[in-house]
Amino acid sequence: KAGVTQTPRYLIKTRGQQVTLSCSPISGHRSVSWYQQTPGQGLQFLFEYFSETQRNKGNFPGRFSGRQFSNSRSEMNVSTLELGDSALYLCASSKRLAVADTQYFGPGTRLTVL
């Protein structure tokens, strides 16, 4: 079956703009988690959605937000972009809430903020 897909794969924005990233989970998976990956910080948890509800949120400012739709697809939004937001944004899906279940990661969206 198809894996986790993320669109777009690459994105270039300028400071102050906003951006929306999309994640389509594996069919039948109801949990979607988002991570930010940077060379200095590694992977940092952003948030997790399950059945259209945010179940957990990492330590990121309110500029970072997300949502999940009834078909389990998820979007994350970053408003008022800063240079430090340049990163690889990874999405992962699992059948249940993530910790007890195997997460399947997408290839990521590479965001560059100029």
Add this chain to the structure above:
Amino acid sequence: AQSVTQPDIHITVSEGASLELRCNYSYGATPYLFWYVQSPGQGLQLLLKYFSGDTLVQGIKGFEAEFKRSQSSFNLRKPSVHWSDAAEYFCAVGEITGNQFYFGTGTSLTVIP
């Protein structure tokens, strides 16, 4: 607070040699432990996981890991490395109560012929 430490930022091994990647964690209860691998331009792939039971866990691609509670470690091993194993490896702890993952900063593996 929970944390994961991967002391080795970068490791180079010869093809056919054995490999051990270190992972130490800080977590109050019995952790859920994971090893992931990330190839260039790819997402993360689960190699293996430990929830409970036998402390030696077998994974995909010939990898294994051993949970040592007394040392708060979960080191990844492979007896004979292949050139295709060159990648970034991440150790992670799953926090049961908060349902959240904490990842180490990764170890980059280079395999030389």
